[in-house]
Amino acid sequence: MAYEIVESCVNCWACEPLCPSRAIFLPPGAAGPARPHFRIDARKCTECEGDYAEPQCAGICPIEGAILNGLGEPVNPPGSLTGIPPARLAEARAEIQAR
Amino acid sequence: MELPVIGQASGCSSSGCGGSSDQLAHLPAHIREKVHNHPCYSEEAHHHYARMHAAVAPACNIQCHYCNRKYDCANESRPGVVSELLTPDQAVRKILAVAANIPQMTVLGIAGPGDPLANPERTFETFRQLSEKAPDIKLCVSTNGLALPGLVERLCEYNIDHVTITINCIDPEVGAKIYPWIFWNNRRVKGRKAAEILIEQQQKGLEMLSARGVLVKVNSVMIPGVNDHHLEAVSKAVKARGAFLHNVMPLIAEPGHGTFFGLMGQRGPTHDELQTLQDKCAGDMAMMRHCRQCRADAVGMLGEDRGGDFTLDKVEAMEIDYAAAMQRRAEVQAAIEANREAQRKKTGETLVALSSLKRQKKGPRPVLMAVATSGGGIINQHFGHAREFLIYEASSTDVRFIGHRKTDLYCTGGDSCGEAETKLQKTLRALAGCEAVLCAKIGFEPWEQLERAGIQPNGEHAMEPIEEALAAVYAEMVAKGLPEREMTAVPYRASA
Ligand code: SF4
Ligand code: SF4
Numbered sequence: 001m002a003y004e005i006v007e008s009c010v011n012c013w014a015c016e017p018l019c020p021s022r023a024i025f026l027p028p029g030a031a032g033p034a035r036p037h038f039r040i041d042a043r044k045c046t047e048c049e050g051d052y053a054e055p056q057c058a059g060i061c062p063i064e065g066a067i068l069n070g071l072g073e074p075v076n077p078p079g080s081l082t083g084i085p086p087a088r089l090a091e092a093r094a095e096i097q098a099r
Numbered sequence: 100m101e102l103p104v105i106g107q108a109s110g111c112s113s114s115g116c117g118g119s120s121d122q123l124a125h126l127p128a129h130i131r132e133k134v135h136n137h138p139c140y141s142e143e144a145h146h147h148y149a150r151m152h153a154a155v156a157p158a159c160n161i162q163c164h165y166c167n168r169k170y171d172c173a174n175e176s177r178p179g180v181v182s183e184l185l186t187p188d189q190a191v192r193k194i195l196a197v198a199a200n201i202p203q204m205t206v207l208g209i210a211g212p213g214d215p216l217a218n219p220e221r222t223f224e225t226f227r228q229l230s231e232k233a234p235d236i237k238l239c240v241s242t243n244g245l246a247l248p249g250l251v252e253r254l255c256e257y258n259i260d261h262v263t264i265t266i267n268c269i270d271p272e273v274g275a276k277i278y279p280w281i282f283w284n285n286r287r288v289k290g291r292k293a294a295e296i297l298i299e300q301q302q303k304g305l306e307m308l309s310a311r312g313v314l315v316k317v318n319s320v321m322i323p324g325v326n327d328h329h330l331e332a333v334s335k336a337v338k339a340r341g342a343f344l345h346n347v348m349p350l351i352a353e354p355g356h357g358t359f360f361g362l363m364g365q366r367g368p369t370h371d372e373l374q375t376l377q378d379k380c381a382g383d384m385a386m387m388r389h390c391r392q393c394r395a396d397a398v399g400m401l402g403e404d405r406g407g408d409f410t411l412d413k414v415e416a417m418e419i420d421y422a423a424a425m426q427r428r429a430e431v432q433a434a435i436e437a438n439r440e441a442q443r444k445k446t447g448e449t450l451v452a453l454s455s456l457k458r459q460k461k462g463p464r465p466v467l468m469a470v471a472t473s474g475g476g477i478i479n480q481h482f483g484h485a486r487e488f489l490i491y492e493a494s495s496t497d498v499r500f501i502g503h504r505k506t507d508l509y510c511t512g513g514d515s516c517g518e519a520e521t522k523l524q525k526t527l528r529a530l531a532g533c534e535a536v537l538c539a540k541i542g543f544e545p546w547e548q549l550e551r552a553g554i555q556p557n558g559e560h561a562m563e564p565i566e567e568a569l570a571a572v573y574a575e576m577v578a579k580g581l582p583e584r585e586m587t588a589v590p591y592r593a594s595a
Contacts, residue, residue, distance in 0.1 A: 010168050012169075013158045014158040014160070014168075052285050054287070082279055083290065096364055099325065099366065
């Protein structure tokens with residue numbers, strides 16, 4: 001099984017140096033909308049088994065939804081990183097705007 | 100009675116001006132010595148020297164609600180700007196090329212685009228090569244502080260001149276509203292616990308650096324309703340742990356930047372709120388208002404845009420004899436020092452003259468003014484060429500530096516911005532709240548439009564020292580009678 005990075009990746013580089021299996025890479029490619037983003041080499045990814053309790057890439061990635069686990073599910077679903085679940089978003093926005 | 104220029108932390112002992120030495124009075128002698136003539140910390144020296152920023156550190160180990168990772172660290176640079184990431188080797192080549200061509204470039208900072216200490220290999224490799232190849236360049240680094248305690252030893256190996264730590268809070272309750280998570284000991288930690296760890300590491304790192312005699316500056320981002328009332332306490336705490344400067348910067352949050360705060364409609368402080376807080380914190384310790392946040396501006400400071408001269412291809416092709424360059428740099432810098440000394444003496448006289456206004460019981464209200472300069476501490480730039488204005492506040496007690504405002508970099512992403520907006524419109528927007536703009540020359544059309552916007556253009560003080568000219572213009576305005584003006588509604592739009 002392997003983790004996967006999808007196109008919402010913003011190329012922040014945070015995950016790349018942390019991977020114990022050196023599975024993360026930035027493919028060369030065109031700039032612009034077809035820009036390449038970081039990828040995980042499925043043959044190398046160990047899901048951090050034996051190295052860390054938490055898969056490192058998903059642990060540091062700042063973008064919700066950018067990393068999928070071996071089952072194809074987002075490891076950081078919407079709301080998990082901002083700390084504000086989608087259901088409470090409107091309420092939180094009103095609170096913040098009142099500041 | 101003297102008129103101190105607030106934030107001016109330089110050269111005052113030699114010219115006998117007392118204000119700024121008082122501001123630094125709490126510092127131990129060896130630190131005071133370092134600060135006095137430092138291009139980053141002296142309000143006056145920064146007109147003459149430039150600092151450059153090498154974008155070698157992409158990764159970050161925390162999330163701030165005012166940051167969007169698509170862009171450079173929001174705290175350390177202009178929002179919405181992406182630096183071209185360089186490898187340490189590329190960065191060193193570029194730095195040597197700029198330093199060889201622009202002798203005023205004296206300080207090299209690593210501040211991002213992420214957190215330099217979350218990229219220790221890249222950051223330290225750059226520092227290692229530079230300490231070897233260009234020992235005359237001062238090195239500095241900015242960090243969120245999380246990884247700092249563990250890296251203090253290594254930092255000290257490279258003779259780091261100063262460190263900037265961004266500290267927005269000392270209370271985890273406040274922190275939890277600013278930092279949703281950190282990455283710590285190989286796992287993501289969220290909420291209050293995250294803020295607790297971050298705060299502990301920041302304060303510990305600050306103490307360790309001060310104990311080793313490294314200059315530490317603290318930056319705080321002022322976020323209304325979140326930490327605005329808390330920052331006075333932060334100021335006291337960081338001073339107690341040895342920080343020599345506390346720089347309060349405004350939150351800049353716009354939806355177009357895609358940050359959490361921007362998208363959620365968190366507002367930034369108004370000019371007034373920011374200045375009031377800066378004043379309060381100034382009571383506690385030296386405040387710096389001129390900090391350019393280590394932007395990649397070594398080139399811009401000289402007024403002509405020479406960024407295009409130092410692209411990677413061009414730098415690759417350059418032959419650099421750094422030993423010869425170092426010689427030339429030393430000469431140019433000596434000439435700058437002589438020139439500064441002369442200006443200092445001259446400026447002192449005007450300040451005394453202006454202070455006579457103080458005899459009035461309730462002084463006239465302060466006025467914000469903008470200056471177009473290409474460096475050297477004098478008004479020497481054509482209005483139409485200025486891509487950045489220095490903003491000052493003149494009052495009956497002093498002329499003080501408030502911040503920088505860029506004319507073209509603050510794209511809001513809204514209707515007001517885009518192809519349709521002319522350069523002049525953008526400039527007018529950048530100058531909001533100012534009542535005068537001083538420049539070397541100005542065209543007829545912008546003159547008219549500025550007047551219509553209530554900003555008096557003034558080209559009469561070309562080639563004069565900035566503070567002196569501002570004092571004279573303010574005195575004139577006061578003599579004519581200042582119009583009533585509501586100042587509070589102006590949103591902050593400076594790069595501080
Ligand atoms: S899960 Fe672990 S091994 Fe797999 S790519 Fe991410 S960091 Fe590397
Ligand atoms: S941490 Fe996430 S956003 Fe950053 S490069 Fe890796 S996958 Fe992309």
